[in-house]
Amino acid sequence: MSVHQQIKRVTTHVLQEMKGQGRKIAMLTAYDYSIARILDNTGIDVV
Numbered sequence: 001m002s003v004h005q006q007i008k009r010v011t012t013h014v015l016q017e018m019k020g021q022g023r024k025i026a027m028l029t030a031y032d033y034s035i036a037r038i039l040d041n042t043g044i045d046v047v
Helices: 012-020 033-040
Strands: none
Touching: none
């Protein structure tokens, strides 16, 4: 049995809080749907 950890979605409000706290924000660009799905499941802050 595998256990999947729920990834918390990052909203614009969360991004504003992160910036206010001086936390670093990870962002990547995906040029197609298949890569975007892979990156979305990794927990990166913004794709």
